[in-house]
Amino acid sequence: MTEHTSGTAPAGVELRGRELAAAIRAETAERVSAGRRSGRPRPRLAVVVATADEATLWYVRSIAKAAEGVGIACDLVDLGPAARPQEIRATLERLGADPDVHGVMLQTPLPEGASAQELAAAIDPAKDVDGANPLSLGRLAAGLAAFAPATAAAVLALLDRHGVELRGARAVVVGRSTVVGKPLAHLLLDRHCTVTVCHSRTRDLAAVTSTAEVLVAAVGRAGLIGAEHVAPGAVVIDVGTNPTPDGGLTGDVDFDAVIGRAAALTPVPGGVGPVTTAILLRHTAQAAGLT
Ligand SMILES: NC(=O)c1ccc[n+]([C@@H]2O[C@H](COP(=O)([O-])OP(=O)(O)OC[C@H]3O[C@@H](n4cnc5c(N)ncnc54)[C@H](OP(=O)(O)O)[C@@H]3O)[C@@H](O)[C@H]2O)c1
DSSP, rough: EEEEEOOSSSOOEEEESSSHHHHHHHHHHHHHHHHHHTTTTOOOEEEEEEOOOOHHHHHHHHEEEEEEEETEEEEEEETTTTTHHHHHHHHHHHHHTTOOOOEEEOOOOOOOOOOOHHHHTOGGGGTTTTSSHHHHHHHHHTTTOOOOHHHHHHHHHHHHHOOOOOTOEEEEEEOOOTTTTHHHHHHHTTTTEEEEEEEETSSSSSHHHHTTTTEEEEEOOOOOOOGGSTTTTTTEEEEOOETTTSSOOOOOOOHHHHOOOOOOOOSSSSSSSHHHHHHHHHHHHHHHTOO
């Protein structure tokens, strides 16, 4: 953690994700090698991609590299940007039936006409390590065991790592996607937060977000959350990843405006992102029976 002071404003703590990600990877590597010592097969993750988007391909290669680092095999199943929905569905079903594959992930974006949500229903829930199958979200909402989307689980992991008290806390999640906002709202509810979910039709966003003790931004709009959106002393988690003109990334939160007001804030990059990848690997080890 790094402390920031801005003039006479109170210090805000930077909740960095890289250390937590390294700890999750180390623990996962240990589980994998203990499993191998006792004769278990090497966990295997299959990532299905159907895009030519360079940033996405870079991201999936980074998952493969991280997997290799913890002893998990990772297959990039590249169907190309012209893949038809039937082909993607058939691939997901084939991977579901393959006993050597333990985790299956469908990477977005997909070709036009292919719905990620419809296709994710073809992922075997037992292998759904990124919680994309609507069944996984339904089970999560019902309080049943399921893999949560890795990003939503990463937000919880960061809050836990930094000892943020969730029981009874007022939590506001900005964003209601099935990938981040909705599953995260359920995870926070399960941890006894009082949860409000905001979206593009929310009236007076700042009036709602400034009631939060724990504020999560998962929107995809650079700098949407400014100082006026944040209560003094709130813990703020920035899930947003927005490309900058210089080829970098920036979050949904105006970091410089908020760090002196919040008790704690995640940076972008280096906050939620690295933890998300580490959680994906932990889920794959769990799907391979290594608990
Ligand atoms: N770090 C990671 O590992 C990770 C992983 C996944 C996603 N992300 C990032 O997280 C962000 C969100 O991703 P997503 O997939 O959830 O995006 P999404 O599907 O586009 O959802 C965005 C949500 O933000 C809401 N929204 C849009 N404009 C708003 C506004 N002005 N005020 C309040 N709410 C607004 C939308 O409301 P409506 O529902 O009303 O349209 C929607 O619910 C993106 O930047 C994405 O790149 C990061």
